[in-house]
Amino acid sequence: MSKDNVKKSVINESGIEIKPLYSAEDVAATGGAAMLGLPGEYPFTRGIHPQMYRKQPWTMRQYAGFGNPADTNKRFKYLIANGQTGLNVAFDLPSQIGLDSDDPMAEGEIGRVGMSIDSLKDFEIAFDGIDLNKITVSLTINGAAAIMIAMYLAMAEKKGYDITKLRGTAQNDILKEFIGRGTWIFPVEPSIKLVGDTIEYCAKEAPKYSPVSICGYHIRESGATPAQEMAYAFAIGKAYIAEVTKRGLSVDDFANRLSFNFNIYGNLFEQVAKFRAGRGLWAKVLKDQCHAKDPDSMVMRMIAGGGGGGLTFEQPELNIVRGAYYALISALSGTQTMALCSYDEAYTIPTEYSARISLRTMQILIEEMGLCDTVDPIGGSYFVETLTNQMRAKMEEHMAEVEAEGGMVKMVAEGAIQSKVSRQAYEMQRNIQTGVFRKVGVNCYRIDEEEHEVAFHPYNEADARAQIASLNEVRRNRDGQAVAKALKQVETDAKSNRNVMPALMAAVKAYATVGEMTQALVAAYGRYREPIRF
Amino acid sequence: MSERRIKVLIAKPGLDGHDQGAKVVVRALADAGFEVVYTGLRQTPEQVANAALEENVDVIGLSSMAGSHLPFCRKLKPLLEKAGLGDKLWLIGGNLPAQDHAELRALGFRGIFPASSKFTDIVDFIKAGVS
Secondary structure, three states, rough: OOOOOOOOOEEEOOEOOOOEEEEEEEEHOOOOOOOOOOOOOOOOOOOOOOOHHHHOOOEOOOOOOOOOOOHHHHHHHHHHHHHEEEEOOOOOOOOOOOOOEEEEEEHOOOOOOOEEOOOOOHHHHHHHOOOOOOEEEEEOOOOOOHHHHHHHHHHHHHHHOOOOOOOEEEEEOOHHHHHHHOOOOOHHHHHHHHHHEEEEEEHOOOOOOOOOEEOOHHHHOOOOOOHHHHHHHHHHHHHHHHHHHHHOHHHHHHHHHHHEEEEEEEEEEHHHHHHHHHHHHHHHHHHOOOOOOOOOEEEEEOOEOOOOOHHOOOOOOOHHHHHHHHHHHHHOOOOEOOOOOOOOOOOOOOHHHHHHHHHHHHHHHHHHHOOOOOOOOOOOHHHHHHHHHHHHHHHHHHHHHHHHHHOHHHHHHHHHHHHHHHHHHHHHHHHHHHHOOOEOOOEEOOOOOOOOEEEEEEEEOHHHHHHHHHHHHHHHHHHHHHHHHHHHHHHHHHOOOOOOOHHHHHHHHHOOOHHHHHHHHHHOOOOOOOOOOO | OOOOOOOOEEEOEEEOOHHHHHHHHHHHHOOOOOOOOOEEOEOOOOOHHHHHHHOOOEEEEEEEOOOOOOOOOOOOHHHHOOOOOOOOOEEEOOOOOHHHHHHHOOOOOOOOOOOOOOOHHHHHHHHHHHO
């Protein structure tokens, strides 16, 4: 390379300048090893367990769900038969925003992007024949999360599991839904109150269950930088903690059940440093700002996966290669759980074949590549340690900016965060279209593509009709008076600001539907109105 | 003589919450000098037709990422026609499989912009389509 060709300046997405060479001086100049420590010990930068994957590889949890609960049950069993160790449930949009399948707004959407859930009966079918003590289940549900958590716990109880020992996760991060993803139902304040209800209820009744997985993931997809992704997620986490501690619970009563969901696309070193830095910063925030005493409360547990924003419509088979690098990033970052977007996922619901490729990608890292042999394998690199220190400082800057603007809840309610990340998304898209930010197959190395080799997941009208028929059968066979009474209790408890989870559990067990329970809550809380702000 | 700016409605049809693309296009069109109205999420066909009529727009654009574009557009077409908006420029962008393009065109969507379409192509198409 001639001297003229040497890139004069390299700045990562988070805004940190990258030097051509790093040494011990760079590590020392950015804070040294003050936040490094040992794996399994505060501040957990190197990992949350002393042995990490030597003891147990990460959980493999591909996102899956479509059609009726029976269709999804079949896909779950296929993934488990192929070595998947956890489930990650996709719900259709009507279920996600609290509509029954026979709601006029649900037409054309039933079972389209996830499985359709109307009542407890659907949960019973979806998890039929799956050992919930062996396979942990993650519910990707937010607006309707309180209802779906109640359904999951009620289903498990009915099948004979001891819910005080039951593990599992719900996404249940409503603040990020206002920023990206958009499956909100209620206004901001009662939405946070509902998250608090689920945390409080689970701390008492289902203490092994993780009621919230705080998502930087979708904020990143909406345009945040990697450093903002972490900072905004931590600001959201602090808001939920404040909601619960104001009810009189100690942070150590529940913080060890909070988990995180982060994205993995982008520059490899930036992502790995992001996760190492994030673990240290969350531990510090919990200790210094939230006054946790138990080190277990300070641990940043995560699913690091997906990578949807990095995948391309162009030359979709290249997404298999990207997925492999993303999996490597996740493994090098010390994740607890991994999921990969499949190569066809930019277009459609993955086929069994493409979902299996994603699963095998992770298994190759475990079985062939030695990723589970030693803890934090790239720790100690001058570059990685320097960048970890710099990324942590950058995240602290962003957290301070949020505080200065009045806090995350206020910024979300006013649409300020939404406006900021969407402006960044626009700038990034412009940089991709003008070739400033390189994307293989998109703005360089393009080929003429007539038709992409992707099999589209069909939408099945007959399945939708069957789901509505099944819903009507539930309505016919249940005790209508008991349902009405249970729904009234949900509304009363919501209106009097009590924890609604006990009333929701009772309503679920009486086979009240998702739409009915949502209506009862809307009667108390009203509906969210989106601020349009650019 | 001051010329009226081209006015564009960008709507998010149905229940799909993926609005990053819609918002990005809103900014690109505003930067190109158009007047842009964004509806926000969860619009019914009736709401889209009403917004287009009330705002008196030249262009009606939908952004759909979650696969329900065909059933939505089948319902929207007669509503737009009934509102006398059949002569406006109808566009749709997002996750739109090639196999659906013919039907979208037949329904009256003259501009089809699958995800990763260039801003300049959308802008040029609007300028050429609105006389």
